[in-house]
Structures are given as structure tokens and as C-alpha cells.
Amino acid sequence: MKIAVTLRLTPDLTEELELTEDGRDIDREWIGLVLNEFDDQALEQAVLLKEAAGAEVTALAIDGEGVERLLRTALARGADAVRRIPADDAPSSARALTPLYAAAVREIGADLVLAGVLATDDLHGELAPFLAAELGWRQASAVSDVRIEDGDVVVRQEYSGGRAAQLALTLPAVVGLQTASQPPRYVAGSKLRDLLKVEVPEMAVDAAPAATGIEPATLALPDRGAGAEMIEGSADQIAERLHAILVERDMA
Amino acid sequence: MRVLVHIEHETGVIEDTAFELIAIARSLGGEVEALVMGAEPEALAGQLGAADRVVAIADPALETYLPDAHGVALQAAIRERNPDLVLLSYSTAGLDMAAPAAHACGLPLICHAVELRQDGSALDVRSQTYGGKLVASSRVPIPAIAMATPGAARAEDGRLDGIRPVETVALPPGSAGAIRLVESLAPETGGVDLTQAERIVCAGRAIGGTDKLAVVEELAGLLKAEVAGSRPVIDAGWLPKSRQVGKSGVTVKPRLYLMAGVSGAPEHLEGMRDSELIVALNTDESAPIFAKAHYGAVCDMFDVLPKLAARLKDS
Numbered sequence: 001m002k003i004a005v006t007l008r009l010t011p012d013l014t015e016e017l018e019l020t021e022d023g024r025d026i027d028r029e030w031i032g033l034v035l036n037e038f039d040d041q042a043l044e045q046a047v048l049l050k051e052a053a054g055a056e057v058t059a060l061a062i063d064g065e066g067v068e069r070l071l072r073t074a075l076a077r078g079a080d081a082v083r084r085i086p087a088d089d090a091p092s093s094a095r096a097l098t099p100l101y102a103a104a105v106r107e108i109g110a111d112l113v114l115a116g117v118l119a120t121d122d123l124h125g126e127l128a129p130f131l132a133a134e135l136g137w138r139q140a141s142a143v144s145d146v147r148i149e150d151g152d153v154v155v156r157q158e159y160s161g162g163r164a165a166q167l168a169l170t171l172p173a174v175v176g177l178q179t180a181s182q183p184p185r186y187v188a189g190s191k192l193r194d195l196l197k198v199e200v201p202e203m204a205v206d207a208a209p210a211a212t213g214i215e216p217a218t219l220a221l222p223d224r225g226a227g228a229e230m231i232e233g234s235a236d237q238i239a240e241r242l243h244a245i246l247v248e249r250d251m252a
Numbered sequence: 253m254r255v256l257v258h259i260e261h262e263t264g265v266i267e268d269t270a271f272e273l274i275a276i277a278r279s280l281g282g283e284v285e286a287l288v289m290g291a292e293p294e295a296l297a298g299q300l301g302a303a304d305r306v307v308a309i310a311d312p313a314l315e316t317y318l319p320d321a322h323g324v325a326l327q328a329a330i331r332e333r334n335p336d337l338v339l340l341s342y343s344t345a346g347l348d349m350a351a352p353a354a355h356a357c358g359l360p361l362i363c364h365a366v367e368l369r370q371d372g373s374a375l376d377v378r379s380q381t382y383g384g385k386l387v388a389s390s391r392v393p394i395p396a397i398a399m400a401t402p403g404a405a406r407a408e409d410g411r412l413d414g415i416r417p418v419e420t421v422a423l424p425p426g427s428a429g430a431i432r433l434v435e436s437l438a439p440e441t442g443g444v445d446l447t448q449a450e451r452i453v454c455a456g457r458a459i460g461g462t463d464k465l466a467v468v469e470e471l472a473g474l475l476k477a478e479v480a481g482s483r484p485v486i487d488a489g490w491l492p493k494s495r496q497v498g499k500s501g502v503t504v505k506p507r508l509y510l511m512a513g514v515s516g517a518p519e520h521l522e523g524m525r526d527s528e529l530i531v532a533l534n535t536d537e538s539a540p541i542f543a544k545a546h547y548g549a550v551c552d553m554f555d556v557l558p559k560l561a562a563r564l565k566d567s
């Protein structure tokens with residue numbers, strides 16, 4: 001079986017986000033980029049499947065800053081092959097990029113694609129369902145476990161209130177992964193250093209981005225409204241005030 | 253403007269989020285059609301009095317939720333009813349169905365919507381983005397599909413009993429079969445029911461590991477509170493699934509929700525936003541949780557929580 005896993009870099013949300021002057025984007029000059037946390041889970045799940053059922057895992061990413069390093073990490077984590085897909089002026093929305101990913105998936109000959117369930121900076125819909133629609137394959141999102149059974153892919157799909165279901169999808173299929181069946185593995189720095197010189201091949205595809213039908217949004221900081229009453233001071237002072245708040249409400 | 257609203261239901265109970273969508277559709281001022289699918293969807297029609305019309309797709313293949321059959325049913329309804337706007341909730345079904353419908357019907361799709369207003373032949377839509385750290389304003393030409401964040405409107409404003417005319421749409425043949433239900437799984441209970449808890453102390457990803465949980469557990473013990481976690485805490489195996497609050501966990505409404513090291517992503521807020529008193533500790537002053545909490549402090553939880561515990565012990 002051949003598995004493709006799609007990887008995207010997203011801004012590190014623990015940092016403060018600043019906007020460009022026209023408000024069309026965040027200021028990307030200084031912001032750190034990290035592997036989209038759900039793609040991270042998808043990569044782990046792909047490698048777990050390979051270990052359990054035997055499969056060839058190819059990690060794909062649209063080319064850009066930091067992508068070679070990202071894909072080397074994927075190799076260190078157990079991917080068999082990596083490909084960066086060149087795209088000029090790459091739009092960031094999954095919908096726009098779907099034809100490029102689809103062409104790459106076809107070229108690899110994958111029967112199963114694992115993608116992170118969402119990217120927090122995308123407003124125009126998620127990659128897994130768009131990719132499945134483009135390929136004409138089955139799809140399930142918000143998945144937290146994937147197995148191969150009798151040639152089908154069996155997933156655990158999660159719903160609200162903690163409910164879930166086991167679904168069997170006939171291949172080929174796309175899965176929008178939320179959580180791998182085990183937490184992503186740690187890769188030692190030495191392993192990454194060994195891969196520093198490994199070439200990350202490009203895979204040009206014969207496909208153009210799709211239109212989303214929506215102009216890029218204008219971004220703004222949220223209106224805090226009333227917001228929280230902020231408690232200032234040293235750790236001691238904060239603890240003192242919190243204690244007082246709890247006492248006031250008969251909770252201490 | 254005619255709005256087709258996707259009504260999610262589970263074992264005969266319509267989800268609150270479906271009523272929220274009806275409320276949003278009503279606020280746009282036009283006609284509202286409630287799309288309900290299932291083995292016997294007409295049984296739910298009497299609860300959809302806030303819509304002008306019910307569009308029912310009845311088929312045994314739609315008895316339990318399956319991404320393929322339900323997705324194709326939605327597309328059939330869009331083709332037949334030709335709405336100006338299709339509204340879905342940001343849920344698992346919403347994630348599964350919205351993009352393929354947009355793809356198949358050639359419609360723009362806007363997600364994470366918290367506010368929609370009509371302006372001529374377009375919608376002005378505000379969405380949460382970057383984990384709730386930013387708000388995005390988009391101008392979306394209609395017809396379009398929008399996926400709304402739970403909590404974007406009040407369910408009460410879309411809930412009304414009453415009989416409305418029912419139109420039927422047929423599920424196209426061959427829509428089901430490629431995805432099978434193996435087993436439905438009930439929520440893991442694990443001996444705790446957070447929905448009944450009066451006080452909750454919630455640890456976020458910043459807790460970093462089970463070895464650090466003691467800080468939170470001690471505090472919870474002193475407060476007679478239950479310990480909860482955000483999704484990453486559960487995914488990492490630091491707390492059991494029964495203690496997960498949020499979109500894919502439980503929804504709680506305690507008197508006290510004390511949270512530390514939780515950023516306040518929309519998916520977490522969905523599970524605790526109606527708590528009576530929300531107190532949030534976070535090192536990042538721009539953490540979205542500070543917009544929702546009643547009290548907040550920019551601080552290191554590992555400094556403040558033990559000090560609070562010490563005070564509680566003394567009192």
C-alpha cells in the first residue's frame with residue numbers, strides 16, 4: 001500500500017501575531033513557522049500504519065520557506081520518501097492548492113492520503129475533503145485512529161459530546177486526521193543532523209491552483225469587548241487576589 | 253435571500269447548533285428552509301417551526317451519519333432547492349460535507365463564521381482565525397456555503413415548535429456503500445461526569461506532562477473541583493478522554509472554571525463558554541482566552557498555582 005501524507009507549515013500561535021499594513025496577512029517576517037499540529041498527527045499515523053501493516057509513506061509539501069527542513073524531519077520520523085511541490089505565488093488556502101496535491105497524489109500512486117483535519121489559518125475549507133472531492137475518493141474527517149483491515153481503511157471518527165464511530169472506507173480514501181493512535185514520536189537532533197545533506201526532491205506537477213471565489217480577508221485583532229478583568233502584580237499578589245475572589249464566592 | 257440550513261440530529265434529538273443556524277438564517281431576513289436527513293426525518297419536522305419550510309431526505313442509508321451518503325444528500329438538496337446560502341455547523345459532519353458540496357456545486361465556501369450580514373449580492377462574513385487570535389472579514393458572493401462556529405447565535409432564537417410544509421428530496425441511487433458503519437461508540441465515561449461538576453480546574457498543553465499534573469490536582473483537591481484538560485492534554489495521554497472539555501469532548505457549565513495554560517481556541521471555548529465564573533492564567537497576554545474569561549492573569553501557572561494552593565490550605 002502507498003500512503004501519502006500532506007504537511008503544511010503554520011504560524012506559531014504561541015507568538016504574538018502582527019498584521020501587515022493593509023491587514024491582508026500577518027507579518028510573516030519574524031513569525032516562527034511550525035508543522036501544522038494536525039499534519040504532525042497525520043505523519044505519525046502514516047508511520048504507525050507502515051509499521052503495523054506495511055506501507056510506503058511519502059510526505060508531500062507545497063514548496064516554500066522551511067519546507068526542506070520540514071521534509072527532512074519527516075524522513076527522520078519514518079517517511080520513506082519526500083517531495084516538495086513547486087508553486088509560484090502559492091495561495092495558502094487548501095481549496096486553491098487542492099489540484100496540485102491531487103496531481104502529486106496521482107503521480108505517487110497513493111491509495112490512502114492522510115491530511116491534518118484543519119489548518120487554523122484557512123477560511124475556505126479543509127484539505128482532506130477538498131482533496132477527496134477532487135480525486136473522487138472516500139473521505140472522513142475528525143479521525144483519531146486509523147487501521148487497515150481486510151483491504152479497507154477503518155477509522156475512528158469523533159463527534160460532539162465525546163461520541164465516536166468506527167467507519168470502514170473502501171480504498172482509495174482520504175482521511176482528515178485529528179489525532180494519531182499514539183502521540184507523535186520524538187526525533188533526536190543527531191538523527192536530523194545526519195539528514196542535513198539529504199536532498200529533498202522537487203516534484204513539478206501539471207496543475208494550476210483553483211479559484212476559491214472569495215477575495216482574501218481583512219484581518220484584525222478581535223474586539224476584546226468587556227474581556228477579562230486582568231489581575232496585575234507579582235505571583236504572590238495574583239494568588240492573593242484569586243484567593244479573595246474565591247472566598248467572595250464561597251468557594252474557598 | 254433563501255437559506256438552506258443543515259439540521260444535525262442524533263438519535264432523534266436536534267442539536268442546539270442546528271437551532272443556532274436557524275437563528276442566523278432568520279437574522280438574514282429571507283426565507284429559511286430546514287434540511288433534515290435520516291431514515292424518518294419527518295418525525296423531527298414539528299420541532300422546526302422557526303423555519304418556513306422543511307426539506308426532508310428520507311432513506312434507510314441515512315439512518316446513522318455516514319460521510320458519503322449524507323454528503324451526496326446535501327448536494328442533491330442544494331441542486332434541487334437552489335438556495336442563496338447553505339448553512340452548516342462547524343462539526344464533524346460540517347467538515348466532511350461542506351467542501352465536497354462546494355466543489356461539486358461550484359460554490360464559494362467560508363468557514364469559522366461567527367457573524368453574517370447580507371449586503372446586496374454578497375455576504376459580509378466575520379470568521380475566527382489563527383486559533384481565535386484574529387478575526388477575518390470576508391466579502392462572499394452569493395450563492396455560497398458557510399460553516400458557522402458553534403455559539404455564533406443563540407439556539408433559543410431558532411427553536412420553535414410548529415408544523416411547516418414539508419418538501420421531499422430523493423437520495424440519488426448509489427450514494428451509499430463505500431463507507432460502512434462498523435460500530436457506534438458511546439462517550440468514554442471512566443467514572444467521572446464533568447457535566448455535573450460544580451467546579452473544574454482545567455490544565456492546558458502548557459502543563460507539559462503527567463509529572464506536572466500534581467500542581468493542578470492538588471489545587472483541585474483543595475477546591476473540591478474535578479480536573480479537566482484541553483484536547484492536547486488528552487491526546488498526549490496525560491489525562492483520560494472522559495476529562496476532555498470542548499468540541500470533541502464534553503460541554504460543561506460549572507460555577508467555577510479555573511484554567512491554566514489553555515490558549516482558548518474556539519474548539520475549547522465551545523465546551524466551557526457558559527461557565528459561571530471563568531478564571532484564566534496564561535503567559536501570553538494575547539491569548540484569546542482573555543476575551544472570554546471573567547478574570548485573567550498574565551503569569552506562569554507554575555508560579556501562581558502553588559501559591560494559590562498554599563493560601564487555600566491556610567484558610
Ligand SMILES: Cc1cc2nc3c(=O)[nH]c(=O)nc-3n(C[C@H](O)[C@H](O)[C@H](O)COP(=O)(O)OP(=O)(O)OC[C@H]3O[C@@H](n4cnc5c(N)ncnc54)[C@H](O)[C@@H]3O)c2cc1C
Nearest residue numbers: 456457458482483498499500501513514515519535536553
Ligand atoms: C475538529 C476539532 C475538534 C477539537 N476538539 C477539541 C476539544 O474538544 N477540546 C479542546 O480543548 N481542543 C479541541 N480541539 C483543538 C483546539 O483547536 C486547540 O488546538 C486546543 O484547544 C489547544 O489546547 P491548549 O490551549 O491546551 O494548547 P495551546 O493552544 O498550545 O495553548 C497553550 C497555552 O499555554 C500558554 N502557556 C505556556 N506556558 C505557560 C505557563 N507556564 N503558564 C501559563 N500558561 C502557559 C501559552 O501561552 C498558550 O496560550 C479541536 C480541534 C479540532 C480541529
